[in-house]
Amino acid sequence: MTIAYVSTRDPDPGADGRALGFGDVLLAGLAPDGGLYCPSEIPPLPAVTADTGYVDAAVSIMEPFVAGTFTSSELAEMAADAYRGFRHPDTCPVIDLGRNRYLLDLTKGPTLAFKDVALQMVGRMLEAELGRRNRRVTVIGATSGDTGSAAIDALAGKANIEVLILHPHDRVSEIQRRQMTTVAATNIHNVAIKGTFDDCQDLVKAAFADPVLRADVDLAAVNSINWARVMCQIVYYVTGARRARPDGGPVSFSVPTGNFGNVLAGWYAKRMGLAVDRLIVASNRNDVLTRFLETGRLETHAVAPSLSPSMDIQISSNFERLLWEVSGRDGHAVSDVLGELRSTGRVDVPPAWHRAILAEFDGARLDDGGTIERIAASHGANELIVDPHTAVGLHAAELFATPDVPMVALATADPAKFPDAVEDAIGIRPDLPAHLAEILDRPERFETMDNDLGPVSDLLRSIAG
Numbered sequence: 260m261t262i263a264y265v266s267t268r269d270p271d272p273g274a275d276g277r278a279l280g281f282g283d284v285l286l287a288g289l290a291p292d293g294g295l296y297c298p299s300e301i302p303p304l305p306a307v308t309a310d311t312g313y314v315d316a317a318v319s320i321m322e323p324f325v326a327g328t329f330t331s332s333e334l335a336e337m338a339a340d341a342y343r344g345f346r347h348p349d350t351c352p353v354i355d356l357g358r359n360r361y362l363l364d365l366t367k368g369p370t371l372a373f374k375d376v377a378l379q380m381v382g383r384m385l386e387a388e389l390g391r392r393n394r395r396v397t398v399i400g401a402t403s404g405d406t407g408s409a410a411i412d413a414l415a416g417k418a419n420i421e422v423l424i425l426h427p428h429d430r431v432s433e434i435q436r437r438q439m440t441t442v443a444a445t446n447i448h449n450v451a452i453k454g455t456f457d458d459c460q461d462l463v464k465a466a467f468a469d470p471v472l473r474a475d476v477d478l479a480a481v482n483s484i485n486w487a488r489v490m491c492q493i494v495y496y497v498t499g500a501r502r503a504r505p506d507g508g509p510v511s512f513s514v515p516t517g518n519f520g521n522v523l524a525g526w527y528a529k530r531m532g533l534a535v536d537r538l539i540v541a542s543n544r545n546d547v548l549t550r551f552l553e554t555g556r557l558e559t560h561a562v563a564p565s566l567s568p569s570m571d572i573q574i575s576s577n578f579e580r581l582l583w584e585v586s587g588r589d590g591h592a593v594s595d596v597l598g599e600l601r602s603t604g605r606v607d608v609p610p611a612w613h614r615a616i617l618a619e620f621d622g623a624r625l626d627d628g629g630t631i632e633r634i635a636a637s638h639g640a641n642e643l644i645v646d647p648h649t650a651v652g653l654h655a656a657e658l659f660a661t662p663d664v665p666m667v668a669l670a671t672a673d674p675a676k677f678p679d680a681v682e683d684a685i686g687i688r689p690d691l692p693a694h695l696a697e698i699l700d701r702p703e704r705f706e707t708m709d710n711d712l713g714p715v716s717d718l719l720r721s722i723a724g
């Protein structure tokens with residue numbers, strides 16, 4: 260079986276020649292109609308037990324999604340290579356917190372954030388597919404911190420790929436900047452933009468929208484709307500559920516949420532047949548999704564900075580995929596709803612869609628004060644040191660935990676990435692792992708530029724050669 264991929268905004272996805280294969284979707288980013296690519300069929304869950312190794316689980320879960328592009332032995336080789344460097348033999352270990360609560364630890368990758376789990380795999384898939392097509396791309400991305408370092412680590416030294424990451428000058432932490440700028444590989448390029456994260460993101464969008472530039476440079480993106488990232492994340496929901504509950508009975512997940520890519524992977528796991536009771540969307544004060552669950556209305560506010568910056572988002576791009584599914588895959592209706600949101604800043608979603616989402620999801624928010632309290636409480640109860648994003652998820656997990664269903668909270672960053680908040684909460688400054696402590700001494704390499712597409716385009720042309 261080969262799964263075809265279709266856009267969430269395509270009014271007639273069944274039309275001849277419209278559906279793409281996995282390799283096309285891997286390289287494509289957004290669909291030309293502005294929608295996101297989704298699998299047209301959802302395969303059944305393969306046999307995975309509490310004893311199945313992470314790489315074996317990854318291969319059996321992803322195989323049907325990539326069929327026609329990668330064989331299962333190619334997939335196995337890439338997965339073994341991608342996860343070899345993780346700092347735990349289980350790759351994504353499950354920690355028993357007692358009282359039927361568990362922590363699914365996604366922070367063991369090279370840059371200490373859950374994005375490594377998908378990006379380490381996506382980097383290898385991209386390199387393989389580009390090699391086969393004899394094509395070279397320049398990956399461009401904007402980052403407020405975590406995504407840039409995870410993408411750089413995943414793509415450093417890869418053939419046929421150049422990488423340009425824009426970060427806001429003086430607005431990322433020193434650790435986050437050094438994680439990006441001390442990577443020596445010659446295909447990695449960093450630019451500090453004199454502006455905000457939104458300025459960086461606007462420059463990326465402007466680059467993609469510039470037909471003259473695109474004629475010169477084959478641009479690609481690895482942001483969280485790439486289907487391949489969502490797909491890679493399905494795996495740890497399955498292995499996490501099996502570890503927390505080997506009998507295969509239902510579990511719930513609490514997920515620190517920004518762009519909705521992580522929790523959406525949990526929804527796909529459930530659709531494949533994993534026994535999932537509730538999916539809990541945990542947000543900080545930027546709570547557009549929690550408000551949506553309460554009211555059925557999507558309404559964007561200004562982004563407010565918080566202690567959990569990777570969740571400081573007002574438009575959760577991947578939510579579009581869920582809307583498309585609950586609409587009965589009605590690309591026309593999804594286009595209308597998102598068009599209204601874009602032009603007016605708010606939209607009331609059809610009540611049937613809202614009800615369908617409420618049947619599976621809960622939402623909870625936590626402000627910065629509560630985040631500090633939760634970091635302290637977790638340390639008191641379990642001697643566990645967690646980062647601010649994880650703390651938001653643990654809070655939501657407590658709100659919705661029931662006695663009979665194991666509650667699995669996802670840990671999305673290592674506390675050493677956010678030492679100030681952790682020190683504030685518990686008086687302990689978490690140490691960086693040895694492989695990162697070295698970056699404090701390594702030379703940095705980056706350029707600083709004005710918030711202007713001109714010099715960024717010139718750099719893209721010279722990188723692409």
Ligand SMILES: *Cc1c(COP(=O)(O)O)cnc(C)c1O
Nearest residue numbers: 516517518519520521569671672
């Ligand atoms: C990216 C990120 C999130 C948000 O994940 P989404 O898939 O965007 O919802 C949460 N926590 C951390 C630490 C992250 O880096």
